[in-house]
Amino acid sequence: MNGPPVGEGGFALAVCAEMVFTDLPFPERVVRISDAGFQVEMWDWSSKDLPALAATGAVFSSMTGYLHGELIDPDGARELLESAEQSLRAAETIAVPRLNLHGTGLDARGLPVRPQEVTSGADFLRAARTLERVAAMGERHGRVFTLENLNVAVDHPGVPFASPRDTITLVEAVGSEHLRLNLDLYHAQIGEGNLIELVERALPWIGEIQVADVPGRCEPGTGEINYAGIARALRRLGYEGVVAMEAFASEESDAALESFRAAFA
Template identity: 30%
Template sequence: MLKFAANLTFLFREAPFLERFARARQCGFRYVEFHNPYPFCEDIDAISDAKDAQGVEIVHFNLPGGDWAAGERGIAGWPDRCETFRTGVSETVATARTLGCRQLNCPVGYLRDDFSPGEQHRCLVENLRWAAEHAAEAGITLLVEPLNPVTHPGYALTTTAQARALLAQVNHPNLKIQYDFFQMQRAEGDLIETVRANLAYVGFIQLADSPGRHEPGTGEVNYRFLLEALANLDFEGYVSLEYQPSGQTEASLEWMKAYGVRP
């Protein structure tokens, strides 16, 4: 049976962040994730209390991605931000341990013009190898996520094949792929065959329909087939609902009942 998580950055935005844990639990979710705790609440103990009060598990969030408001989406490949990146990894691993979270995604970031692609790639590989080892010491799995080049032009990682190649170059057993159905539908399509061929390297899955990034059933992806096939593959990781509800969040969850799945 697939294990579904609610992404609290996208879902239940009708409520303040700390109240979203209760909203998710009321809808039946035992697992939650979010992009990053700090923009919502700097008091990590308050987040820990909120999840404990509802009996839910935080299964995933991101490493710092730089100045998000300025459009940065990761600094792991930037040679002049290496120290900042590694400090952020150490701090976030400590936060993850406090929150009981066992998976962290590393946004790899956009390519810059002031360093060569080779310089940035070498920096990325070295930083990921360091971060994977540091996370492993805390019992936390590190992930990297390809983002589609349509909505993220210039991003350093855009396909599953590139992610596989990156894993091979980093060559650390604690690094896996975060596979986002929405992102990869926009980037390459052929979703279930790609997942089937790469399942051993996939640690976490996110979903949203394409192209609007709303709930399943609002776009072009056949999620009824896709989720049935994924269940038949015995995927043991989490499948997160990282979509923008087309209306009120609870109403947007009706697709789960219609597709015969539950939180």
């Protein structure tokens, strides 16, 4: 389902169409990204014209894998599973291989619908049971769900299971090839840092890596993260998955895409 890699390190490069070329209609954003040689990532599929996106011929790397719900509360878990099933059917239209999840539902500002500052051992067990069912659904449909780490200091306060430690714990506990990590290095830098060691530790469970620079959440090269060093580490480790730029353009979108390409060349 993946197109040929753009980077020279054996991994493919993708760009989130939600955050660049924002003055264009969404299908035109997809075309611009695809024509530049990248795969395409997107968020909420329910607001998109999926047949129109399929007609672009772009290769899609991932999209949001649920519309409502959460991992812990029984009613919320039922909502999540129902919308994950809907997302799997939508994924068939544009051949998306990976569907992304968070610790709980997020509103339009990225804030948790039901904030939870502290999670207990029982919460982890309930979340793992929900994710086992999600992974089974992914296996039936030939898709992979990914669980993304988030930062609670800047962008997503109150989201449970936000840290890489928590997402790794849950994905490892489920132990399915159909539940992997969406390892977001922008969020991890704000929360923990030590990114290369984090990638090394998480490598067996990674389904996709997302990047943006800190501060500002713009393209690589605009902040403090040494993405060229991370690219070298990924080549050393033999990573062959997708690296996706989920970042705003600091100035002009085409230039942002080229800065991303250069960082991972």
